[in-house]
Amino acid sequence: MSSFSRRAFLGGAGAATTGAALSLAGATFASAAEIDRALARTATRAVRIGGTTLEQVATPSGAAGYQRLLSGPGWPLVVRGELAGPQTGRDDRRTGLASFVQFTDMHLCDTESPMRFEYLARWNGAAHRPQETLTVRGASALVERVNAIATGPYTGLPFSLVMATGDNTDNHEQLELDWYLTVMSGGRITPNSGDPNRYEGVQNSGSAAYWNPELGYQDSYKAKGFPQIPGFLGAAGRSFDAPGLKTPWYTTVGNHDDSIEGTLPDLGLLNSIYTGDRKIEGCNDADAAKLAAQLQHDPAGAVLQLGRLLTDADAVREITPDARRKPFTTKEFAQAHLNPAHTGAGPYGHGFSSDAVASGNLYYAFRISDSVLGISLDTTNAAGFADGSIGSAQLSWLEKQLQAHSGHWYDTSGNAVRNGRGGDLIVLFSHHTSTTMGNLLPDPRHLFEKRHDGNELVALLQRYPNVVAWVNGHSHENRITAHGHAVPERAFWEINTASHIDFPQHARIIELADNGDGTISLFTTLIESSAPYATDFQDTSDAGLASLYRELSFNDLYATPAAKLGTALDHNTELVLAKPGR
Incomplete structure (x- = not known):
């Protein structure tokens, strides 16, 4: 039981x-x-509480060096009343309205791709992670967890959907997209590219800069306690059957689904590198530092620097080319979701339609439950750089959706406007957070359209009392922010959840309930994958690899687990909010 x-x-x-x-x-x-x-x-x-972090949590067992993970005590529920006072007796009056799950930042990763920057890990920890050969298995173990839990802990309602809020792929390759769609819908996956019989990435390069799990010599990772695991890379690339979600699922697009390594604008100029036979595995510190800086401030210079490094015989390894690594376009991204082979538990298209394929507009509205509307936004900017923004056309479309589904709202002068039709509670989804939407460069897809930042979006949402939550990712950390302290009716909660590639590798259950006293509660419960907490370095089964995926992520030399974890205020919470007037 x-x-x-x-x-x-x-x-x-x-x-x-x-x-x-x-x-x-x-x-x-x-x-x-x-x-x-x-x-x-x-x-x-x-x-x-079973299967959630209310019951147990992955906990390090050591004080220094490579730390093993074990099952630790679960985290309690924290009630947050900054936006509305929690009333006594609400537990007995509560009526469940909706229950769903958020995945985010899975970064399913083709580690053998030529278009990767592992050699920049010292300057950008996201460039290379020792666990990234296991992303597909880790994501599948997360799916297994959701299938096993099936219902919200506080409302008891079955999950109506799973929403993946972007960076579902790591480098917007067609192969990575196929892995993502198969993880979500179920099917046979071979998480390997290039030569099907061998691994051709940095983790068997012999370079001390990377964890070489199958080799016995002391690389920089083994010097910190990382294990030697014979057969690891072959097991990581082994085919397996992903069960797929039993719950309908939807997709929101992220910057890693939209650009080269989530940073460089993709103008189609580098496709031959993606699918080619030359992979940069290392370079001198001066060249690496220069490229790292260019990726942050000078995309054109970064492209030229890449071309130069590809001619350096000391930096390049010859690998097996693979046409499946070709990057997908925005329209191809939508089209892939319409493939009947990936419908799984539904819905057909997973939020995208033939109109999205034709227009390339990857934003849409959908029904979460009878009384709750979901809106998925596209906050990516194809001009490059990691942060996002939103264009005027999408902002106008969003306001029309808010008006159509709100009982009333406030105009820009603060006057109340009523439509007389009642309304739904509204939950927004995006990849970027309110604080990471400052990229106002013109988007090449809409060159003459104004871009709008996170502050403008928050201001818009606060004019619509029916907006109760904005759910997002991108930051790879758990953080829940209260917006609108001064005017309770204009308040909403921003719920940001950690990634599933960096520790703590969380997903989040979100439930909405009417408390029967003029307030509603949003319950946020973090979950981990189904993988065992304790690892066995001799166990290269699917479950053993998924377990190792979590532990390696905690021990990543360039990671900061404590910064990503958040506080008790960002974990298992009850977020109280005034119920919008009807």
């Missing part, structure tokens, strides 16, 4: 197993899942 945490039951309520049926307060249920939902509906704070 599932794990529960209760403060109290209703008087006379009890649970017992009798044969194949379960009984609660005189009612009979056929399964543990049904009793989970009944408990959540009828008991005071009856919570199904």
Whole structure:
């Protein structure tokens, strides 16, 4: 039977197993899942904690060097009342409105691709991670976790959907996109490119700058305690069957789905490098530092520097070319979601339509539940650089959606406007956060269109009381921000969740509930993949590799796990908000 945490039951309520049926307060249920939902509906704070960080959390066991992970105590629920006071008795009055899951920043990674910058890891930790050969297996283990949990801990409602909020691929390659779609929908995956019989990336380069897991000599990672694991790379590239989500899923686009390594604008000029036979594995510090700076400030110079490095025989390794590494366009990204082979649990297109393919506009509205509307935005900017913004046409479209689904709103002068049609609660999804939308360069897809930053978007959302949450990623950290302290009716919560490539590798369950007292609650519960917490360096099974994926991410030499983890205020929370007037 599932794990529960209760403060109290209703008087006379009890649970017992009798044969194949379960009984609660005189009612009979056929399964543990049904009793989970009944408990959540009828008991005071009856919570199904199994499989979530309410129950247990990956916890380091050492003080220095390479640290092993074990199962540690779960994190408690933290009630946040900055935007509305939590009322007593709300647990017993609560009615569930919606329950869904957020994935973000999975960065499914073709580590053998020529268009990668591993040699810049000292200057940018995201350029290379020792765990990145295992991204596909780690993501599949996360899917397994969601399939096993199936319902929200506090409302008991089955998940209506999973939303992946961008950077689903690492380098917007067609092969990475196929892996993403297959992880989400299910099917056979071979997480390998180039030569199918051998690994051709930096982790068997013999360079001390990288973790060479199969080699015995002391590279810089083994000097810090990383293990030697014979057969690791062959196992990492081995085919396996991904179960796929049992829940419908949707996609939001991120900058790594849109540009070269999430930074360089893709004008089609470097496709021959993507699909070619030359991979830069290292260069001298001066060249590396120069390229790292150019990627931040001078994209054109970075392209020229790449071309020069490709002629340096000491920096380049010859590999097997692979046409599947060709980068996809915005329209191809949408089209791939319409492939019936990837429909899985649905919906067809996963938010994208034939209109999105024709226009390249990757924003859309969709139904989360009967009373909750979802809006997915495209905050990427094809001009390059990691941060984003939003164009005027999309901003205008967004305001029309907000007006169509709001009972009332405030114009720019602060006057109330009513449409007389009631309204939905509205949850926005984007890749970028409000603080990472400062890239106002003209987007090459819409050269003459004005771009708008995160402050403008926050100001717009605060005019629409029906907006209750903005859910996003990009930062690779857990952070929940209250917007609108001064005027409760114009308040909403921004929910930012850590990535699934860097530790802590979290996803997030989000539930909405009406408290029956003029407030609503948003419950945010972090989850980890289904992989065991304890690793075994001799275990290269699928589960063993997924477990190692988590542990390696914690020990990445260039990572900062504490900075990504967030505080208790950003983990398992109840976010209270005034219910918008109807």
